Amino acid sequence: MGRTGFQQYGVIVSGVMDEVAYRIGNALLQQCNTASIEMTVVGGTYQFTKPTAIVLTGGHVDATLQGKQISMNRVIHVEANDVLVCGPITHRVRCYLAVRGGIQVPIVMNSRSTYVKAGIGGYDGRALQKGDELPYEAGYMPSGKHHLQLAAFYTNAPIRILHGTEWATFSHDVQQAFSHNVFTVSLEADRMGYRMIPQHPIQIAKPFQLISEAVTFGTIQMPPNGEPIILMADRQTTGGYPKIAQVIAADLHRLAQIGPNEKVLFEVVSIAEAEAAYEKLQRQLKMLEVVLGLI
Known part of the structure; x- marks a missing residue:
């Protein structure tokens, strides 16, 4: 789930944006840490x-296989030459297409993982285009009879944060x-x-910067203009803006x-609360993996 171990050389981690949806898709296929396709806002058409x-997880898409509607969060058997059509993502913004055995780039x-800006990994280091052929291994797994309900993982509660090192x-x-x-969330x-636009402007009376230091997924930087920036999966390895907060894992x-x-x-929580929330999430995912026979 990302290119770990190379940040000291300036190589970013990248990987999936929504680890929960990614893990659930793979768990349904009784596999882990295999490459999936991440779709953002728009879907795509795939011929096998x-x-x-396959399994579709994450943001909701209206999807058809050979013209017939298929469900999210459910194993779907695919035959050779079948065509999967995924429409726009209508609820949330990212959908994951997991394939039995993974995408073998x-x-x-x-x-x-693909890092488009540096042209690293994935399919020739770029976003997918019409006509691309993604390698995968032939396999069999019967279609599931039921689809999972995952609403509990995606509540509308405030995003919980910790005070940052420069708070x-x-x-x-x-x-x-x-x-x-x-x-x-801005268009940027x-x-x-x-980049986050505050409803009530944040006035930084004495802007300051730091010597660049390490940042991570969810680090919230505060630039002089008062518009916070939340660093995501393709974040740089270091940053010079002060870190006002950190989104909990x-x-x-x-x-x-x-x-x-x-x-x-945002909702400020304690380190103990952040740790408890992370442990709860991991227990839920592990329990799901046990039920699905992965563990």
Whole structure:
């Protein structure tokens, strides 16, 4: 789930934006850590050259296989020459297409993940285009009779955050303006980061920058213009803007499913609460994997 172990050389982690949807798709196919296709906002059309099984998870799409409607979060058997059509993502913004055995693009630096801006990994280091042929192995798995209900993983609760390493450096007014604001995800939102527009402007009286230091998925930087930037899966390895907050690990998948022009509320929690939330999420996923026979 990403290109780990190379950040000291300036190589980003990348990987999936919504780890929960990705893991559930693979678990349904009784596999883990195999490459899936991530679709953002728009879907796509896929013709299969060999029999296999697939699962669609994450944001909702109206999908058909050979012209017949298929369900999300359910194993679907596919025959050679079948055509899957995925429409636009209508609820949330990212959908995952998991394939039995995974997409067999080359491994680059221990990962099949794509980093488009650097042309690394995936399919020739770029976004997929019409006519691309993605390798996968033929396999068989019968269609599932039921589809999972995953609403509990995607509540509309505020995104929980921890105070960042530079929190105390900001004035009380800035802290309050950040903590009690309503933010809108701007159109400048991609896999690298989300720029957030505050409903009530945040005035930085004395802007400051730092010597660049490590950042991670969910780090919230505060630039001088008062519009926070949340770093996402394709984030840079270091950053020089002060870090006012950090999205907790248990809420990253929900954050990844929020799109441009959507509203975001933050809720400050303690480290103990963040750890408890992460442990709860991992227990839920492990239990699901046990039920599905993966573990």
